[in-house]
Amino acid sequence: MPKSNFTALIIDDEPPARTVIRSYLNDHPNISVIGECSNGFEALKAIQELKPDIIFLDVQMPKVSGLELLEVLDEIPVVVFSTAYDRYALKAFEMSAVDYLLKPYSQDRFNKAMGKVLEQLNKGEKTDATNLLIKHSENSNTPLKRIVVKTGNKMHVIPVNKISYIEANEDYVMIYSEKSRHLKAQTMRYYEENLDSTQFVRIHRSFIVNVNFVERLEPYDKDTYVAVMTQGQRLKISRNGYRKLKETLNF
Template sequence: MIKCLIIDDEPLARSLVQEFLQHHPDIEVVQECSDGFEGVKAIMQHQPDLIFLDIQMPRITGFEMLELLDTAPGVIFTTAFDAYAIKAFEANAVDYLLKPFSQERFDAAVKKWLMQRSNKSANAGGSMPQEDAVQQPEEQVRIVVKAGNDIRIIPVGDVLYLEAYDDYVKVHTASGYFLKKKTMGYYEHTLSPTQFVRVHRSFMIALSQLTRIEPFEKDSHVALLKNGVRVPLSKTGYSRLKAVLGI
């Protein structure tokens, strides 16, 4: 039996997917979820083969939910907004169903996933969203992270600085740091250049946290932040920081 989840904040939308799945007796709905927080926990618990996922939901979006997973199941997006289609396929979605969709369109999406699963040509949609995927407005104002079994939403105003850490980025806040599986280049492209500056290959600082720039050893400098942390500045980063500050 194939296990699936339905993750959508609209009860009628979940009911419609349930109804359409009656034409696919080999697919079992193991749980319905009304938001991305429930979705992450249900995926960890049930390890489904396939999920039907809405995008615009309370608390976190469908894309933000996928970023919290180490390995994603096959994903068929179900949404009322066509603006997310490009990002959905960049996130390796199997298909993108635009509400209201028909039984025929639904069946075609399921058939497509079954063929991919059988051929193993698309890794059952198991890849994570790509770094160069189109950014959404939410990503510019908050960072969603997983801390143990908890999910935290960090407003960018709470970020002190970012630090590269292997395949992750350390998001430093007053209450500690959190790991996000992204790159520094991603955040350099996503966060506002009037709020954050890439000052080193491994560091990006919030301008609101900068207190002063100090010389450090020969021909080098460090940025002193309000919490006392000293962040090294590369030559390029030093020039970029001075340009932003107008000095």
């Protein structure tokens, strides 16, 4: 028997925006608000503890964006995105089942979005809209400035200039920073395409290095080299990777 009542969590750094959603939900007595969060760190803890059916998620928030929050969730609830910005992402949702609300929006517009969300929930379907928005962000022309990772139940924000290298790890990547390492469910291709190519070079199918952490290159055998990192790691360099390094470092 399908559920008739659902729980919701509101995530937005602006109190008036959270108040509007609460007010609009008065038209939907089968949805109970079980919490509000003003940032992604609070939201991660609340989602893990409360396991809401729906999250109303602002895309642009300080410290951690809505997209960065989604990247570290093990299970993603049905998402209703809400923002005053990013009109390009709005176009990605024109043919999507889950809505994307551009602030300010009316009660009628909110109700239409909820109709789509409730239809999905009643069918027990997962949202494809999340993947669409993440894909949109991956196709951005702006290089990554930071990477959000999760250790246990906590999120950490790593500026990319603190990353020494990234290593392929089956369906994941291991991100090495100056003092720690973190496993993340993303591809090497994603980082190769979205990190600043003047700073990060894919030297091998298994490694992307921050050139600022490459101390020197040493011969490995007759035709190949290794990159010796500032903390002593020795990373293999392919022929193509060596060519890219030479172009980047101008040697």
